[in-house]
Amino acid sequence: MNASDTPFEFFTVSYLTRIGNQSAGTLTEFLSGLEQCSDASIFHHTFQTLSSHHFLTEGFSNDFAQWAHADANREDLAEQLAALDVRDYLSIAALRSDLCRVVGDYCAAHAGFAQQTALERFYFCESVEVTLPFGLTARTLEEFRNGIVHLSHASFYFHFVSSRLRLQLRTNDFSHWLADGLGLGTLAEKVNRIDIYTNTLESARAKVLGLIDREGRNA
């Protein structure tokens, strides 16, 4: 069996939500918050909430879109914010820039709505991440599969979703190692194409495992 010289090391991760000092009650304040909040806050309300609400596969993509929909009652703005796919971004700066552009354009086009008070305020928060080695490593595809089976939701999310920012690549930890460690570029690509917005973390994990099993059978 093909074995990698560089083992894949599984991590476990846990998050705390730190409450920031900024909040917004109107779209204008919301735009100002988006411009000034920390990178960690942008990460929290987009990437991190994708993890904590991973079981929702319809209509929920990030906290900003949800607030525009449920509290600011601006359905059209909510749709535009929800359409931003975090997988397209290599940096928080680029994601922030697009969020600000969408909200800024909306405020400019709908000046009357920009000052309307939302039902509930939006509170800018950020994630504090604590990682620990899971105590599992993999050199072969079989060991890799075994590790994925044992991961918690948070750990699976850490390797499969939030790793994109860490790697500054349009890929994830799993695909990165499958391609570079095992030379399985096609499998890596298929794993990377799994849609994190229309899957729960559990169904995404099942798809990764299914792809690995198929690869194993074809080997």
Add this chain to the structure above:
Amino acid sequence: MSEVAIATRIPLDDYAALLGEGEIEELRLLAKPLRGRSIEMINSTAVGGGVAEILTRLLPLADELELNMRWDVMTGGDDFYGVTKAFHNALHGAPYHSDPKDFEIFLANNERNLGRLPLDAEFMIIHDPQPAALIEGRKKNGNHWAWRCHIDLSHPHRGVWDFVEKFVARYDAAMFSSPEFSRALAIPQYLFYPAIDPLSEKNRELESGFAARTLAQYHIDPSRPILTQISRFDRLKDPVGVIRAYRIVKRYFDCQLVLAGGGASDDPEGAVVLKEVRLEANGEPDIHIIELPAWAPLEVNALQRASTVVIQKSLREGFGLTVSEALWKKKPVVASAVGGIPVQIIHRHTGLLAHSVEGTAYQIRYLLSHPEIAAKLGENGYEHVKENFLITEKLKRYMTLFLAMDRAK
């Protein structure tokens, strides 16, 4: 002795069937670097109230993970608890007539406890305002102190908060149940949700037939829709508003209303509210007003499980764990967008939020008309609770806090 001894053992593996092996393994991994290190929780009561209920379940779990966690209760006289009750209400935004003597009583009782509590654990967690001044006893051993606030501080009485804030500002961190409850503080503030225990009597699966027997006991018809609000008889829970919403729904659906809760017999205000509720119900046979004993977990469990829609129409709310309890049972919930409820009810995803009697009635009618949507909301709600509001998640959050504080040293 100030230490609360808990005899119950809750094997961690019992949770694996509900949460999966991966989640349990993660708890063990997070606990590993904390094993043997001391943690002290301090609050003001060993029984009654949400904090005591949570700690009673949290400590055995911590023990399973070999964490050295102890729970101490501060003591005080009637005068102290009278003052802290007034402070509690004032911090919730109720009127308060400042009396310098109150502050003296508060400080004197905290000082008395400084001498009798160990306060030397590596991680000190102080719950709520009553013991907040124990920070005066902070040892010079570099231990970590965090203040866990379980109450809504969004509109506190200025004078009382200014007094409490002087102590809170000296902690290393503060934790709140909702971002809305946080204050402008220089120390880090974290979001910490209350939690339910899926294996407790209030939330575990019931033996077959128990729910049916409970309905029969209270003469509730299982063949027609049941709308339920579980809460003590308190004006802030708006039981009269619930009856008015029910009456609107009743024009369209042949349903029943259950208002069940305790706290009326030993609370003078509760008895008055109960009277108001009975007056509003006007003897209508499909309105079931049930006065439960203060601790009736199995009955609450059964009534929630038998409900078609669960309501929580509070006017003010700390967190409202009855919402999580209902969601855990996969029930569709219609609730007010107040306090910690919007954290649990993501509108149109894990339940429906409302802002008025009419809005509450409309959302209930919508769910009764669309049972498939009601079922989907219930499913999503269950997953939301599983991910965020279970006791295991709470312990994980504490361990993450300890590790984060340790690393920030």
